[in-house]
Amino acid sequence: MAVTRLTVLKRAAFVALLLGTLLGGLLALVVASRGLERASRASSQASALNLARRPEAAPPLRWLPAPPGAPRPDGVTLEDLRTAYLLGHSELTYAARSGDPSGLSGRLAGNALSGALAVTRQERHPLLLDWNHRARLLGPDPAGGWQLRVRYWTARALPGPDGWTDLRVTRRDAQVTLREQSGVWRTTDVTLLADTRPDLRAPPALPVRSWRAVTLPADWTDWTPARWQRTLTLAARHDLRPLVLPLPAQPTREQLGALRAALTRLHAAARPAALAFSAPLTLESVPVRAAVAEHAALAAALLTGPVRADDPGSRAALLALRLTHPHLPLLAPVDGPAADLPDLPALNALLSAQLRAPTPGPAAPQVLLTAPPAPRLPLPGRPDRRGPALTLAAWQGGWLLPLDALFGPDDRPTPDAALLLEAGR
Amino acid sequence: MTPPARRLGAALLALCLVACRPAGDPPASAAQAASVPASLSLRAAGTDVQLRASGPAGARWQVVCDTFAGPLVWNGTLPPVPGPAVTRWPRPDARSCEATLHAPPDRAGAPTLLARAVLTLPAAPTTTPAATVTAAAPPSALPAAPAPLTGRLTVTPASVRLGLREPWAAQVTLRRADGTPAPDGTPVLLSADGPAGARLSATRVTVNGEASWQLTPDVPGRYRLQARAGRWQATAVAAAQPALLGRRPPVLWAGPDLEVGPLRWTTGAYPDDGTPVTLQALNRSGRVLWTAQVTTAQGVARARVPTLTGAVTLRLSVAGAGESLPWP
Helix, strand or coil, X not given: CCXXXXXXXXXXXXXXXXXXXXXXXXXXXXXXXXXXXXXXXXXXXXXXXXXXXXXXXXXXXXXECCCCCCCCXXXXXXXXXXXXXXXXXXXXXXXXXXXXXXXXXXXXXXXXXXXXXXXHCCCCCCEEEEXXXXXXXXXXXXXXXXXXXXXXXXXXXXXXXXXXXXXXXXXXXXXXXXXXXXXEXXXXXXXXXXXXXXXXXXXXXXXXXXXXXXXXXXXXXHCCHHHHHHHHHHHHHHCCECEEEEECCCCCHHHXXXXXXXXXXXXXXXXXXXXXXXXXXXXXXXXXXXXXHHCCCCCCEEECXXXXXXXXXXXXXXXXXXXXXXXXXXXXXXXXXXXXXCCCCCHHHCCCEEEECCCCCCCCCCEEECCCCCCCCCCCCCCCCHHHHHHHHHHHCCEEEEHHHHEXXXXXXXXXXXXXXXXXX | CCHHHHHHHHHHHHHHHHHCCCCCCHHHHHHHHHHCXXXXXXXXECXXXXXXXXXXXXXXXXXXXXXXXXXXXXEEECCCCCCCEEEEEECCCEEEEEEEEECCXXXXXXXXXXXXXXXXXXXXXXXXXXXXXXXXXXXXXXXXXXXXXXXXXXXXXXXXXXXCCCCEEEEEEEEECCCCECCCXXXXXXXXXXXXXXXXXXXXXXXXXXXXEEEXXXXXXXXXXXXXXXXXXXXXXXXXXXXXXXXXXXXXXXXXXXXXXXXXXXXXXXXCCCCEEXXXXXXXXXXXXXXXXXXXXXXEEEEECCXXXXXXXXXXXXXXXXXXXXXX
């Protein structure tokens, strides 16, 4: 059979189409992998940038008085030195986590820069956090610049196949030299003097079995004095204590100002107060929570946010808060299966009390009872279990409930809450 | 296919299956891991850090050193050759390093920890500016002085001889930052630490920016004098030397009393009346038989001595100077 010219053309067109499709597919794969790589790098850099943010509302550095006779800086303010020092730490956190060393030379120089580059060049990108810095100005450096003696808290972790591994929380003492180079103050020399983990003390005892605690609504930061007075009168009438002030994961300067004012107001009214975060406690959230806890010296306890019992990150975060504020009782709702984690203390050695929904039978001494949240949709298969929980809590005592759930708009207790408020008085 | 050929085929297939099994059989390596003892040591060797690890082949070691800029991590796997594997690298600027050795990875779960070693490294000496000698002191509760003062502490003479009516004249001159004298009435504390725990301290207020003291030490040795006013402080060092007795004093018995003197300094003067003198009687082997503390009057020290047998030496000490005389 003779092959006509048309057939040859058809076959050639078919082969060309096939090859073109193959090539196009390959090209698409290459472009997609490039794009994916760039997108994943951008997202890791964005999350590292998020880590490197220092809580602007609660400054993480406090100056201690300089030793007697130490000269005062001339031509530079303490604020300049503080900013330069903290930006150096932010850059370290970012570069270590993202592996991107491009910004290091802008904030560090000398041996600090070479040490940071050595850490950044590694294959595994560690998590590096720092909080609650205390600095003391020592005096001028003989080679120019200023010397600081600093003490701060730090946590490090290495990425593992499933979560963080090699977690370590320590308190560091270091001598830091800051110098001005081409118009920018940079951290140039760092000598680590000590890097230790202080002994863990037993958590402070907290009589949660006698608590009649209420969580204020989230808009408490905007309350007028009249609204505060109404709430304080209500709390005094029903013997509600302590009042729990909820805070968002990243409080603003205004919210922290309102927190200080509220704590002073409650202290003056002899009504104990506690501080609560509702976002889950992770290692990454420790710097903000530790800084906020430092601003809440008058608070009776800190509700750290939900903790997973089998997660080393949140266990290490609890350890970090416990070590940084050894006198502040910590409370948290714990979920997930109980687990022993290597190198990390048990939950009972970290928490003063746990928050749990009430169950029939006697409650453990270090358990604060809470009601399950209201169902979002009133579906027939999912009944509202808050009523029975309130009844149980009334019998067992020691509870923490939202203020809105106990009182109606006219400040009268709801029918479910009446029994609870009567019990134990 | 005939039955013998089928049997041969089955045997070949079985052989092939056995031969094609992966070489690193996990249960076999786990059993091997349990049999080889694991050891790990981490130490500082000069300017290096050295890791010595031994254990089952394929076991993974990791060293983490915490520097200021973050953790530095080194990893490795133990080779199949027997004996410890030694690795060295330059010592990082870290205060602690931690080494761990994990069993070869198994299919099930996390690798088990075989050994752990922690190395604590000392801090390098820091260069502290000269002006901040008390840099490491705890936060002081001193109230802030309204204006920083500068000043000078002088002590003359730098060396005094005990017993010769030579006091130290210490003077502090205080000025404000603009050079004018410190306000009248600024309190200045002068304190001195001497040998054997000798201490003295006195506060004076300034007049026209000056405060002065006259101090008479009674223990020979080096004294460190320190003056403080607000945040200003200064130190000076001065010495008190024992005076020398001029010549050997005569010793006489006056009835039951022993009379030593008159004592004279090298200048020929008598010691001040009331200068304490220690008299001791020693026997031949140097044991003290009797001691008395008396004071001088008109240069003469008198003491009533009990009946002593075997005394051969009379030792006399006054104002840091000593003299040994034959027992009369």
